[in-house]
Amino acid sequence: MHTVLIIDDSEINLTLIKALVLKLGECSPVLFDNPLKALEWCRENEPDLVIVDYMMPEMDGLRFISAFRALHGRDEIPVLMITANDQKDIRYEALLGGANDFLTKPIDRVEFSVRARNMLSLRTGQKFLADRAKHLEKLVDERTSDIREREKELIFRMSRAAEFRDPETGAHIQRMANYSQIIARGLDLGPTTEKLILEAAPMHDVGKIGIPDYILLKPGKLTLEEFEVMKGHARLGYELLKDSGSEILCAGAEVALSHHEKFDGSGYPQGLKGSQIPLFGRIVAVADVFDALTSERPYKRAWSLDDACSFLEEGRGKHFDPMCVEAFLAGWEDVLEVRQRFRDEEIPQI
Amino acid sequence: MAGPFVLDRVSILDRLGGDEEIYSMMVDMFLDDVDANSVALANAFASGKAAELQREAHTVKGLLATFSDDDGAAEAQEVEKKAKAGELDRLDDAVGNLQRRLHEVANALRAG
Numbered sequence: 501m502h503t504v505l506i507i508d509d510s511e512i513n514l515t516l517i518k519a520l521v522l523k524l525g526e527c528s529p530v531l532f533d534n535p536l537k538a539l540e541w542c543r544e545n546e547p548d549l550v551i552v553d554y555m556m557p558e559m560d561g562l563r564f565i566s567a568f569r570a571l572h573g574r575d576e577i578p579v580l581m582i583t584a585n586d587q588k589d590i591r592y593e594a595l596l597g598g599a600n601d602f603l604t605k606p607i608d609r610v611e612f613s614v615r616a617r618n619m620l621s622l623r624t625g626q627k628f629l630a631d632r633a634k635h636l637e638k639l640v641d642e643r644t645s646d647i648r649e650r651e652k653e654l655i656f657r658m659s660r661a662a663e664f665r666d667p668e669t670g671a672h673i674q675r676m677a678n679y680s681q682i683i684a685r686g687l688d689l690g691p692t693t694e695k696l697i698l699e700a701a702p703m704h705d706v707g708k709i710g711i712p713d714y715i716l717l718k719p720g721k722l723t724l725e726e727f728e729v730m731k732g733h734a735r736l737g738y739e740l741l742k743d744s745g746s747e748i749l750c751a752g753a754e755v756a757l758s759h760h761e762k763f764d765g766s767g768y769p770q771g772l773k774g775s776q777i778p779l780f781g782r783i784v785a786v787a788d789v790f791d792a793l794t795s796e797r798p799y800k801r802a803w804s805l806d807d808a809c810s811f812l813e814e815g816r817g818k819h820f821d822p823m824c825v826e827a828f829l830a831g832w833e834d835v836l837e838v839r840q841r842f843r844d845e846e847i848p849q850i
Numbered sequence: 851m852a853g854p855f856v857l858d859r860v861s862i863l864d865r866l867g868g869d870e871e872i873y874s875m876m877v878d879m880f881l882d883d884v885d886a887n888s889v890a891l892a893n894a895f896a897s898g899k900a901a902e903l904q905r906e907a908h909t910v911k912g913l914l915a916t917f918s919d920d921d922g923a924a925e926a927q928e929v930e931k932k933a934k935a936g937e938l939d940r941l942d943d944a945v946g947n948l949q950r951r952l953h954e955v956a957n958a959l960r961a962g
Contacts, residue, residue: 510909512879512916519872555908584911584927606915609867 502527502620505547507538507564508582509556513607517551517582520612524620535559539567542574548623549616550579551603554590562590562597569598576626578619582607651746652699659702662709672791674842677701679787680780682834686827687783696751701784703752704759707737719799734760734769751780759784762819774821782821786812786828789819790835795844852921852951857958861918877959880913884956887913888949895938895945903941904933910948914955922951 504521506529508514514531521529530547532538536558550568554561561581569575581599583590591602600622601615659673680701684694708716711733715726722730737756741749758772758781765773767785793811796802803811809829816822828835859873866872891910894902911926929944 510912512876512883512913515879516872516876516916519869519875523867523869523872555905557905584908584915605912606865606918608865609869609872613867 502548502623503545504529504549504551504616505532505538505542506530506551507532507535507556507561508551508553509533509558510553513553513582513605516607517612520607520609521551521616523609524613524616527620535561535564539564539571542568542571546573547577549619550577551616552579552581554581554583554587554594561599562593565594565598578622580615580619651748655699655748655752656702659706662706671842671844672795673702675838676704676784676787676791678838678842679790679828679835680783682831682838683783683786683824683827685834686830687779687823689779696748697755697780697783699748700751700755700780701787703737703741703749704755704784704788705733705737706740706752707733707735707756709740710736731760731768734758754778755780755784757781759788761785763821764818767819777821782824786820786824789815790828794839852925852947855919855922855951855954855958857955857961858918859962862916865918876916877962880917880959881956884952888952891945891948891952895941898938900933900936900938903938903945904930907933907948910952914951917955917959919951919955922948922955925951 504527506514506517506521508517511533514533518529518531521527530541530545532541535552535556538552539559550565552561552564556564559567561583565579565581568577568579575598578600579598581591581594581602582605583594583602584605594602600619603612603615656673677698681694681698684697689697711730715722715729718726734757738753741753741756744750744753755778757769758778761767761770761772761777761781762785763774763777763782765771767777790808790812793803793808794805812820812825812828816825863870863873866876887906887910891903891906894906897903907926907930911923911930914922914926925944926948929941929948932938932941932944
């Protein structure tokens with residue numbers, strides 16, 4: 501059903517045009533004898549065709565068309581202007597001013613029907629294209645979302661592959677990733693960045709894939725040489741993930757390389773200091789250490805939450821970025837909720 | 851001065867696509883409004899407001915043209931043009947003629 505807006509200050513013309521519009525079929529006429537009121541209606545409603553008389557007291561047809569076209573989303577709706585036969589100059593002005601076509605008085609039914617139908621066909625075409633564009637956009641969104649979900653799943657599984665060779669659990673990945681998100685939120689980095697770090701943080705230890713078992717799984721303390729090899733996991737992870745077209749993998753590469761850097765420059769592999777360390781690395785450092793301390797391992801008991809918090813506090817400005825520690829502690833309620841949600845004994849959901 | 855109005859029902863109906871229903875509706879509306887339109891034209895002239903007279907003459911032109919009164923519509927157009935140019939002097943006769951023309955057309959339509 502097409503909505504046809506008719507504006508004419510003459511009642512007889514309104515009635516005639518309404519009758520002709522109804523004869524077109526599939527049309528619902530909306531009548532106004534006052535162009536200002538019609539314009540008001542157009543702010544809330546979207547007609548499929550506008551038929552407007554030129555000569556009206558409150559506002560002539562040219563001014564109406566100009567005001568109508570200025571409304572948001574009304575620049576393509578077809579407009580037919582009605583003029584007298586002798587108003588050639590007005591017709592030119594109307595066409596230049598945004599009218600699509602015109603009708604001359606006295607109105608001829610055949611001419612009216614053909615012109616109105618043409619305009620309505622134009623409108624149908626416009627709507628079809630708009631719907632199609634919207635449909636395609638939705639389809640692309642769905643497909644992109646599918647790809648992103650698969651990308652997330654692959655990243656998670658890849659991170660798990662590294663963790664399976666380690667005493668740490670899948671739940672550790674989930675917790676430290678969520679802690680990282682809590683810190684990002686505390687730093688007001690915005691929802692997009694929060695989501696990005698949530699997705700990238702799990703890859704922090706992916707480089708452990710390249711560390712030999714006799715070192716990675718060694719129950720006792722590592723020798724200096726062994727520790728040097730172990731430290732290599734940061735660079736290995738970076739090499740594995742760098743130069744990707746994926747924003748998540750690029751962020752993962754950054755996290756892998758920088759999550760063992762320390763704020764005072766005593767970390768590895770580059771010995772970066774303060775803001776030289778990428779922000780994601782500084783965030784993940786807090787999240788990863790806190791979870792490692794508060795988790796039970798075959799070789800150690802879990803620290804109490806108070807002790808772990810004290811460790812973070814004491815590490816401000818030395819091991820950790822003070823702002824990241826502050827953001828983590830400020831989100832304490834959320835931290836507890838994450839601990840509750842991802843327990844070690846539960847099989848993490850993929 | 852326009853010649854006497856002759857109702858050309860066939861030509862009007864032809865323009866309305868042969869639709870008797872619309873034709874009857876238009877006739878009824880014309881007859882209902884003819885007095886008011888005639889008075890509005892006279893009042894506009896009496897007020898001395900050129901824009902008002904231009905608009906009323908334009909309305910009368912449209913009404914007469916609707917009933918295929920080409921001569922009457924041409925007279926209305928002359929009044930409209932002069933009003934647009936602000937030349938209201940010596941329009942008494944023309945305005946009077948238009949008022950009479952409206953009633954002449956109304957009578958013809960009533961006689962059908």
